[in-house]
Amino acid sequence: MITIQKKLYQVIKIPCIIGSIIFLLTFLFIFYNDLKIKWLVDASFQSAPSVWMKRSAVELLSLYEEALSHREKSSFQPMFHNHYLSLKLNLTSMIKDYLNYLNDVSKNKIDHVKITCLKSSKTMKDFHPICHIYLNFRLDDFNSKEVSFIFLSQNSSCPLSLTNTSDTISVNIHEMFLADDKFRFTYQWWSFDHEKLFSWSQWPLTMSCLSSFLNRNQRQPSKLPSTFFECSSVNILIHSTSRELFIREQKAVSYWLDLQYRASINRKFFDKNNVSKKPRRLAPFEIAKNNQVCPQKFQNWILNYQKWHENISFSISNRSLTFEEQFQRIIELDVRFLIYKKSATGIADRMIHFITTYLVALLTNRLFIFDKNWPEFIDVMQSSLNYQPNIVIPWFSQLNSIKKNLSLSIQNNLTIKAHRFLTERYKHDYDYDKDFPERILIFKGHTGGVIHTINSNSSIYRKFLTIDLDMNTENIFGCLYNSLFTYRLSQFIKRFPLNSSNQQLGHSSQQILQTLLSPRFFPIGIQIRVGDETMIQGNSISDEEKNLETFKNFFKCSEDFIYMNENLFRKTNQVPIIFLLSDDLQIRRTALKRWKLSLECFLLSANKCQSNNSQLQILANSNPVLHISYTNNSMLAFQLGIFDSFLFSLCEQHIITTKSRFGRFTVFASLKQRNVYSLNVGKQSSCHNQSSSLATIGYLRLGI
Missing domain, CATH: 2.60.40 (Immunoglobulin-like)
Structure with missing residues (x-):
């Protein structure tokens, strides 16, 4: 302001009309900057991007990392x-x-x-x-x-x-x-x-705190205000339910994804191609909020169950009651339990069994309780339901010894059954109330039955799910998945740090995320499953030519898809790219050496990344992967796996390995509701008119 005032003072001798014009321009400049600050903290980011806004998005992402580090310390x-x-x-x-x-x-x-x-x-x-x-x-x-x-x-x-x-x-x-x-x-x-x-730090950061930072940071753009953490500091603790935390986490993640997208925008290119106002690609949990995807009837059903779950959990878990008083209340309220027990296999098996068990709890109005022995899940995911068995059912681990000292009437009402589902689950009709009448059920397994439950003509739940709730085979798994748990912002920040280094061969985690969020690209996801032994022993094909020859049908399929949709890509000005996932590190490295998506294309520079390019453009990291069941670091394995799944879900089209359940469960969770190309290694060289419906692939390999 001092500089502006000096300039205004110097032009006093200029004719009045010129001075007035300069004053007006100065006022408009100040007003514009003030308006820009207010506009920046709007999570919708609807206006055209600018260089200043791009810089601020990066600064805000950095601020999230600072705030998370401050909180954890x-x-x-x-x-x-x-x-x-x-x-x-x-x-x-x-x-x-x-x-x-x-x-x-x-x-x-x-x-x-x-x-x-x-x-x-x-x-x-x-x-x-x-x-x-x-x-x-x-x-x-x-x-x-x-x-x-x-x-x-x-x-x-x-x-x-x-x-x-x-x-x-x-x-x-x-x-x-x-x-x-x-x-x-x-x-x-x-x-x-x-x-x-x-006092302690609020998390996630509030919009008022971010707004305060932007106002301060315009005056000191290169320095984090020392007083920033005062605005995020509180000393009064208020109550939160699981659902409230769930909603808060989703809103915070959506805003953080907005910032990731805005931080990647090259203004000149976007303005030139008239796509500056295009919003970023939505994440599955955001798509699930659309009533056209997950119908309002379904969402009301879920909400009613979540409210019931919260009220019942509160009614039966008062620790001032004796166990006998708790059991008496459970019987009076006629509460029935369904306890999910995870399998010892991989992430996909656990998640598919998870969602199927959740659906059974909803259909039978049972109190859904999670496996207490899965700390990595709780660390990465926020549930919309109370997953704390030590609070809701603290008596469960010692139920057999407790029952002996209870009255006979209570003993007779505390029936319990553990059931392991085998391969029949994904093609067998159940009447869960009739087949499992016990008050306490424990479901084990690694198979899924969601698609069969809604698709089978003889399923007793088909009419309710399809007619009463307006659901179908394309949306039911994804709507269930995204109504139950969401990703924690803190884990996103750790997995996609602002300063993630560019790998010499592959792409950084942030480059992958920002590219997949961009509407400028049409990402095609390829998931090549080789086998657990690749992760356990590192047994992969080292010969690059042999590597490509073995899995050429996956890349040939993507070429076919791009060729079939060439007019669409040209019309929508989208660039088709390939996001490659594989448990075999050598497959990704070999593909990157031949077809790596260039930095110029990532930066969206003109004439460097054309949709009619005859070469594939591969987006992938070049890091080894871990299997959750075969590593000493199961926490890291789950974090890496679940966020690979999230990235894969952002793709618009999917080409997956038929024998793999990891790619398949992600396809259903993504809510793209499109046909999928399901391939076997070394077979089916062309993908012309060879796609499979979700109803079909929902029955493959032990079901979904």
Whole structure:
């Protein structure tokens, strides 16, 4: 502003009309920039992109990474979820906080911290203490600057359970609270003179916080404001249900995907081709919100079940009740359970069994409970249902011993059955109420029956699903999948970091994501399944020519598809590209050496990436993959696999291996509702008029 004022002062001697024009232009310039800031924080991003906006998108993506790192390093993270309160303490951060307020640390000193939980409610507006937690530590002084905390013991004024590792302490308070309750937390070390109020970072980031950053950052574009994290910091905890967290996560991921797309746009090219206002390609969970894809009748059905699930979970899981009182309430409310137990095989097998079991729970109005022994799933995915069996059914693991001490009437009503589904599931009609009358069911297996349940003329559920809910074989699996769980934003940020390096041979994770989001491209997904032994032992074909010859039908099929739709691509100004997935690393590397999508094409530079190009253009990473059942790092294997599945779901057309279920379940979850090319290795050299309907491939290889 100082510079602008000086210029205005200098033009006073210019004739009045010229001065007025300059003043008006200056005012419009300032007004335009202010308007641009407000426009940028709109998640819809409908207006044409600009260089400034592209830079801001990159800065906001960087801000997400900063905020996530800040949150994970914070000393305190509470959660009030499904009426229960849990606390997580980061010992590394607590040590830093401790040293900031303490000058001397004696060797082998014993100290403790008191954490106080304060509650307010409708009846009592002021916060008052309801629980004091005392954590005892031994402090070892290494060099007067480094201190080691060794957790010794705990005691508290309220019932709780505590688990600790070398880095964290997790506390679960064994009391059920009301949704209107609010909480604050204080802490005080024995050596401190007074209590301090805990604060923590909101996650995901709020729009008001992002707006604040943009306003500040226009003045200091290269520097993150030191006060930024103050706007994301809160000290009052409110209640969240699984569904509320689910919706919040989806909104945050949608906005983050908007930023990824905007950060990749080359303004001149888009303006030249008159596609600047095209929105990015939607993710499956966004497509599922369209009533034309997942009908409103279906969505109402799901919503009613989720509300019922929440209410019943709340009614039967009050820990102030004895087990016998809980069982009595379960019988009075006639609650029946369906417990999903995962298989020991791969991600696709687990997910297909998951969705089929979920459908059975919906059809039979059973309380759906997840497998508690799958921590990587909970870490990566947010469910719309309460998946905490230790809270909803804490008695389940010791049911046999508990039943012996219960009244005979309760024992007779607590019937239980475990059933493993074999290969008959995907082509067999069931009447689940009649075939499985027990109150508590445990379903095991790795097969799927969703398509048969809706497609079979003799299925007792066919009319309800097709006539009453307007569902069909093309949308039912994807609508179920995207109504049950969504991807966590924190995991997206970790899997697609802003500074993901360009691989010498393959493409970076962010390049792949941004390219698949772009409407400028028409991505064709190819999934080539070789076998688990490739991931376990690295047994792949090393000869490049032999490699291409073995799997040439997949690439020939993609060429056929591009040729058949050449006029469409030219008319819509889309560039067909191939996103290649394979468990065999050598297949991807060989294809990349021959047909790699160029950097110029990725940047959308003119005349570098034409739709009539006779060469295939391959988009792929060149990293090895892990099988979840054959690795010591199952968490990483699941993260990589589930996000490969997400990327594959963004493709508009799919060419998959017939024997593989990973590509097939992703096709159904993607909600593209298009025919698929399902190929066997070394067979079917042409794909002209050879596509298969989803109803057909839903019966292949143990079903969907």
